[in-house]
Amino acid sequence: MSRAVAIAGVGYTPFTRRSGRSVLDQATEACAAAIDDAGIARHDVDGAASFMVLDDSVVSIAVGTALALPELRFALDVQLGGQAPCVLLQHAAAAVAEGHAEAVVVYRALNGRSGVRVGGGQFPGPGAAYRYPIGYGAYMMYVAMWAQRFLYETGQSSKDLAEVALAQRWYAQRNERAVLREPLDLDTYLAAPIVVDPYRMYDCTIEVDGSCAVLVTTLERARDMRHPPAVVASAAYRSAPRAGLDIGDHQLVDDFTRNYTHRLRDELFGRAGVTVGDVDFAEIYDCFTSTVLMGLEGLGFCGRGEAGAFVRSGATALDGELPVNTHGGLLAEGYLHGMNTLTEAVLQVQGRGGARQAPRHEVGVVTSGALVDGSAMVLTADR
C-alpha cells in the first residue's frame, strides 16, 4: 500500500503579542479549525503530531483529548524547532501513505512572546559552559555568526538582507494575519538599531503567541473535501553532517555559505518529478533574512552570491518569476517556527491567497529550518 497524500485544510488562531490563553487552548482552536476547514469529521481524525522547543508546547494526545478525537493511531511529538514542520509532514504523510493513519493533524502552538521565548531562551548543553561566560548565549547570536560568514564569502552585504525584509513587508500589508503590516523602506530599515551584527531589527522574526495547523489525509479523500487538495509531492530531511555539542556549536560544518537546502535539493525535486524551473512560488523559512538568501541559493533559484540581487530585481515579488514568502514570512506574520510557512504554502496551492495570491500556484516549495539541518517539501495542485 502506498497512497497519494494531500493537505486538505489549514487552521489558525490569531497571532498576538500576548494571547492571555493557554498553549493547549490555542493548539486546540487551530487544530479544530484545520479539521473544519477540510470539512472532515473529528471522529475521522486518527493522528496528531507536533513539535516543541524548551517545553514550550503541548503534546499531541492532549490536543486529541481536548478535541475528543478517537484514540490516536499515529502520535508523534518531537523536540525540534524550525527544522520540524516539513519533516513532521513527511512522517505523517508516510503514515497515511502506508495506511497507518487516515487523517493526521499537524500543528505548532506556543506562547512565543508572552510565555517561553526562544529569542532569549537558555539552551542548555555542553557548549553553554564555553559560550555563556563570554555573553554568547542567544540563538540569534549563533545564526548571526553564520550570516556574517555567508555574506563575506558570497560577497553580499546587509543591503542584500534589507531586500528580503522590504520585499516581505510588502506581502505582509496584504495579509490580515501579519503582526507587522506597516510599510517598510530602506531608510527605515537602515536606521534601525543593529541587534546582532549583521542583523538590524528588521532582519529578525517577530515572536508571537498563537497556533496553526494542517490536516493531512489521502489524496483520494481530500478530493471530496471542501477545498482543492494540496498534494504532498515530496518531502526530504537532512541531519547535520555530524553532531555538535549543542545548538550553539557551529563546528558542525565546513561551509558556512550554504545550509541544508542545497544538500536536499536534488532529492526534493527529483522525487516530486519537477525541476527548479517548474516551481511557481516558494515559502522559505526566515527566522532571519539571511536564511531566505541561503534558501534561494541552496535550492538553486539563483547562483551562489546572487540571492540579494535576485530579490532586488523583483523576482520574489508577487508579479515576479518566483513569489517568495507571500504571507510576509516569519519576519512579519510572526514566529510560529515555520509551521505558518507551511500553512501559507497550502493556501497558495489551493488558490486561497487573496490579495497576495501568486498568479501561478501549481508547484510550491516550502523549507523548514535555518542552518545545518532541516527539511523541505514540494506541494502541487492536483494534476
Added chain:
Amino acid sequence: MSRAVAIAGVGYTPFTRRSGRSVLDQATEACAAAIDDAGIARHDVDGAASFMVLDDSVVSIAVGTALALPELRFALDVQLGGQAPCVLLQHAAAAVAEGHAEAVVVYRALNGRSGVRVGGGQFPGPGAAYRYPIGYGAYMMYVAMWAQRFLYETGQSSKDLAEVALAQRWYAQRNERAVLREPLDLDTYLAAPIVVDPYRMYDCTIEVDGSCAVLVTTLERARDMRHPPAVVASAAYRSAPRAGLDIGDHQLVDDFTRNYTHRLRDELFGRAGVTVGDVDFAEIYDCFTSTVLMGLEGLGFCGRGEAGAFVRSGATALDGELPVNTHGGLLAEGYLHGMNTLTEAVLQVQGRGGARQAPRHEVGVVTSGALVDGSAMVLTADR
C-alpha cells in the same frame, strides 16, 4: 512507491549492572554490531532512531557521528519509554517503504542501573503534587495498582503472576545474555519480599546498563544480506483513549482488565494477513509479570482471565503451542525497555535462537508497552 521492509540484523552490548561506559559508547557499539550483523556498509546507512526517558540516552545524530555515518535522511528521537520500540519500527519502516531512507538503525541505550534509573525515577508532571506527598511516586507503584485491579476483575492471583516469572526464567537459563540465569521455583518466588503488592521481587524487571539495536532496510536488500530477513508484516500503535495528567494518572481508562493490546489486535493481525492462530511465538513486553498476562489475553491467545492457566499449562514453553518471551524477557534478560524484546523476535524469526529457538518461527508477534498506550508488530519469515 511502497517497498516491503525487513529487519536484517541485530546488535547488542553486554547487559550489565555497572557498565563503566558512557551511554553513547554503548549505543555506538550496539548499532555498529547491528550494521555488521546485517553485513551492510556503514556508508549505506542513512537513518537512525531511538527513544529516551528522563534524558537517559543519546540522540540519533550523536550515534551517526560516532559511527561516521553519512548525514541522515531519517532521524527520529522521541521521549517515550516501553511504548517506543515497535512504533519507532513502524515509523522507520514507513520511511523505508516510501523511499525516505534506505537503511535505518533503531536502538535503545542507557545506563539503566548505574545511571538514570526508571525504577526510582521522579516523573515530573501536574499529578506529582498529588501523589508524592502520600509516597506514591514510583512507576512500579502505578503499574501495581493496575495489576491489582486486573487480577481482581479477572479472578486471577499472584499464583498466576508466578507462572510467568517461572516460565521465563527457564528460557533465561538458555540465554547467555540474560542477567538472571539461576533456576527459579515457586517456593523461592513466594518467599521473596513483596515490593509493591501484588508484585514480589521476581515479578519485576531487572534494571541494567546496555544497548541493543536493529537494522531496518528493504526486503529486497535484506535478501542479499547475511541472515534471512525478518519481514515487517505489520505494525500498529494506539495512544491512550484520552490524556491524563502524567504517567502516574490512571484516570485515562475505564477498564483496568485490558491494555492497549486488545485495542490494536485486529489492525495488527489484519494488516499482516494472519490470524492469532497463525502466530508461532510471541515476545510480550514485561516490565512486570502482569503485563504478559494482559498481553496474552489482549492479543487473543487465550480468553479473559485465562492467561495464568494458559502459562501454567505449559503453552508458553519452548515445546508449547506458543513460546513466549524466549529470551527470558525483561524480567531476566534485563530492562532495555522492550528493545531487546524486539531483537529477540528478530533472532527467533531468523532461526538464530540457539538453545531457546522456537521450533516454529514463521510468524512472531512483539509488543511494546505495559498499559494504556503501546505498539506492536508482526514479523514473519520471508515467504
